[in-house]
Amino acid sequence: AGENGLNGWLRYASLPEAQRQQATSIPSVIVALNSTTTSPVYVAAQELQAGIEGVLGAKLQVLHEPEVTASSLSVLVGTVAAYTSKYGNRNISSLIADGYWLSVKAGSVIILGQNERGALYGAFDYLSRISQGNFADVDVVSNPDAPIRWVNQWDNLEGTIERGYAGPSIFFSDGLVVKNLTRVSQYARLLASLGINAIVPNNVNANPNLLTAENIEGLGRIADIMRPYGVQVGISLNFASPERLGGLKTFDPLDATVIKWWTEKTEALYKRVPDLAGYLVKANSEGQPGPLTYNRTLADAANLFAKAVQPFGGIVMFRAFVYNHLADWTVWRADRANAAVEFFKHLDGKFLDNVVVQIKYGPIDFQVREPASPLFANIPLTNTAIELQITQEYLGQQSHLVYVGPLWKEILDFDLKVDGKPSAVRDIVAGRRFNKKLGGYAGVVNVGTNTSWLGSHLAMSNLYAYGRLAWNPKQDAQALLQDWIRLSFGHDRSVLDTITKISMESWPAYENYSGNLGIQTLTDILYTHFGPGPASQDNNGWGQWTRATSTHIGMDRTIANGTGNAGQYPPEVAKVYDNIETTPDNLILWFHHVPYTHRLHSGKTVIQHFYDAHYEGAAVAQTFAPAWESLRGKIDAQRFDEVLFRLKYQAGHAIVWRDNICGFYHNLSGIPDEAKRVGNH
Ligand code: GCW
Numbered sequence: 001a002g003e004n005g006l007n008g009w010l011r012y013a014s015l016p017e018a019q020r021q022q023a024t025s026i027p028s029v030i031v032a033l034n035s036t037t038t039s040p041v042y043v044a045a046q047e048l049q050a051g052i053e054g055v056l057g058a059k060l061q062v063l064h065e066p067e068v069t070a071s072s073l074s075v076l077v078g079t080v081a082a083y084t085s086k087y088g089n090r091n092i093s094s095l096i097a098d099g100y101w102l103s104v105k106a107g108s109v110i111i112l113g114q115n116e117r118g119a120l121y122g123a124f125d126y127l128s129r130i131s132q133g134n135f136a137d138v139d140v141v142s143n144p145d146a147p148i149r150w151v152n153q154w155d156n157l158e159g160t161i162e163r164g165y166a167g168p169s170i171f172f173s174d175g176l177v178v179k180n181l182t183r184v185s186q187y188a189r190l191l192a193s194l195g196i197n198a199i200v201p202n203n204v205n206a207n208p209n210l211l212t213a214e215n216i217e218g219l220g221r222i223a224d225i226m227r228p229y230g231v232q233v234g235i236s237l238n239f240a241s242p243e244r245l246g247g248l249k250t251f252d253p254l255d256a257t258v259i260k261w262w263t264e265k266t267e268a269l270y271k272r273v274p275d276l277a278g279y280l281v282k283a284n285s286e287g288q289p290g291p292l293t294y295n296r297t298l299a300d301a302a303n304l305f306a307k308a309v310q311p312f313g314g315i316v317m318f319r320a321f322v323y324n325h326l327a328d329w330t331v332w333r334a335d336r337a338n339a340a341v342e343f344f345k346h347l348d349g350k351f352l353d354n355v356v357v358q359i360k361y362g363p364i365d366f367q368v369r370e371p372a373s374p375l376f377a378n379i380p381l382t383n384t385a386i387e388l389q390i391t392q393e394y395l396g397q398q399s400h401l402v403y404v405g406p407l408w409k410e411i412l413d414f415d416l417k418v419d420g421k422p423s424a425v426r427d428i429v430a431g432r433r434f435n436k437k438l439g440g441y442a443g444v445v446n447v448g449t450n451t452s453w454l455g456s457h458l459a460m461s462n463l464y465a466y467g468r469l470a471w472n473p474k475q476d477a478q479a480l481l482q483d484w485i486r487l488s489f490g491h492d493r494s495v496l497d498t499i500t501k502i503s504m505e506s507w508p509a510y511e512n513y514s515g516n517l518g519i520q521t522l523t524d525i526l527y528t529h530f531g532p533g534p535a536s537q538d539n540n541g542w543g544q545w546t547r548a549t550s551t552h553i554g555m556d557r558t559i560a561n562g563t564g565n566a567g568q569y570p571p572e573v574a575k576v577y578d579n580i581e582t583t584p585d586n587l588i589l590w591f592h593h594v595p596y597t598h599r600l601h602s603g604k605t606v607i608q609h610f611y612d613a614h615y616e617g618a619a620v621a622q623t624f625a626p627a628w629e630s631l632r633g634k635i636d637a638q639r640f641d642e643v644l645f646r647l648k649y650q651a652g653h654a655i656v657w658r659d660n661i662c663g664f665y666h667n668l669s670g671i672p673d674e675a676k677r678v679g680n681h
Helices: 040-056 080-087 116-131 182-192 213-229 256-272 298-312 336-347 405-413 425-429 460-471 477-489 493-514 571-578 585-591 606-629 637-669
Strands: 029-032 061-063 074-079 100-105 108-113 138-142 148-155 198-202 232-237 278-281 315-319 355-360 383-389 440-445
Touching (some): 029 040, 040 061, 040 074, 040 213, 074 116, 108 116, 116 477, 148 315, 148 383, 198 213, 213 232, 213 256, 256 298, 278 298, 298 315, 298 336, 405 460, 405 477, 405 493, 440 460, 493 637, 606 637
Parallel strands (some): 074 108, 148 198, 198 232, 315 355, 383 440
Antiparallel strands (some): 100 108, 100 138
16 A cells, blocks of 8 residues: 555656557667666666656566667666676766766667766656656757765654654664664655655764664665665764763863774774765754863864774764853843854854865744745855754654745755855855865755655655755755656646646645744744744743734844844845845844834735735645645545545645734734634634
């Protein structure tokens, strides 16, 4: 029964007859160059075989030996080097690491990767095309926009998942790596099909016990299972491990015994996992240990690990999510949004070359609307990566449909105008803007043992879009969504149109009924991060403040009167945000503290916008389940029912959101709703 979910977008469902006929010539054999059974090229050949059989009903033979001359109707897959040594020079000079060349010409297919991984990516590209009924001739070179395309799991060794909503971990249970890694292999396949090249399976709130000999062996098994898919393993470290696991008296990053401890641990790890991608570190954040305890800098910490992994070609992803969660809310100028720049700007230039600073997309924490983090603009000498969240922590926890692709696109396309020059976030993290070798993407994912992976079939569009955007952030969020729909749900026009419509409406709707005008997702921030909880934002140290009073609302982040956060942006952007007249309505309360009666550019007052938006958003959410119901019979019963259940839940919960938020600000401000809805039900 789980099959429908487990394969995600890799179903290879049989094409409808009409579309099949467009495949005028079907290749007769698959030729895999240079493949051993554990190599990505071998996997590519297996996928091509399964995919062509599923989609077109033709079972092709796979020839793993390069002895045969490629017939004109073969699918040939391998690396450029393997091809060149067999058939003569095929110099595709524009290919970079992990890239591929795909040529389809009258039914004959050649897929050549710059490396083995690239060959596998090319095979998945070809299969995606034919699964969508696209048999057109092509000749494309596809290169990744950035070298780092990772996912981060927040799985605990006990088998729970921090912010997990889809069952226990597929990686760990009872303090150890699970014995049966079948799901891990299936997950690697999904990740590879998107071009994801590394995974960190354990939580950034890391348990030192990951580094016991037994768990290093377990990590080795995970790496062995994922390697054929080109997915490398990295791990999250607990900064205090030398003390907590190693029994040392200190974890000072400059202490010789500490350095020796990490060096030896690193050697032991690389002995078992020679291609370990590297380390991910959350330090001095939310109670995690870090170098500041010893008056050492965050760069001292990052460089300690960077030196340890450097001989093995590893990298260190060092998280910029460092802030004081015990901040003093009575201080008008205190601001969590300032923390990343305050902690990292002065360290620019101090990080070794194999350190990448991993920055959440916005300055606070995966809210429904945030401006791009100013840190992207402030450390030009440092490699950076953007951290996005597939996990819908603040976005309805996979019980609400929220397609996040458009949010990510807005951030990636945002021009920070550093030094007055075009500086899109995507160009900064790709390394292009500041001429860095490393950089890219980290996506937080909470797949679990649930056979839909994320607990929601529709939430898979977010994982899909994440991987595709990490490969090429210029792609259109709706086009990616539609690829995913065709691959996951088939070719019926009404299925495509309906899922497109509800998905594209879902983020604006969620923003409308949760928290709009840049006030943040007004959820319970103290515990669950689920459901409305506007009172929980203020009067505590977490710093997700709204500063709501009976007359005013919003954080004053202006330079002269407020926290100065607007001034962390380059001058041209700072000018826009610092000025209430030029700040876009959707961020007005992020940057300004205004009366509820303040008029927006739209002409509405802030409070009336709150009321209207919450009613509008909740109304849109009411349309999702009926829209889905119109697809009955066009989608298998299991997925149909499971999605319908969640969309009905969302409809009800959107009303809970609407009434709670409207009621809260109505009580607080005493300002009536012009449409007389609020307070009257
Ligand atoms: O958003 C917050 C989450 C924490 C998480 C933290 C982080 C892993 O509520 O659960 O911890 O961010 O990103 O480190």
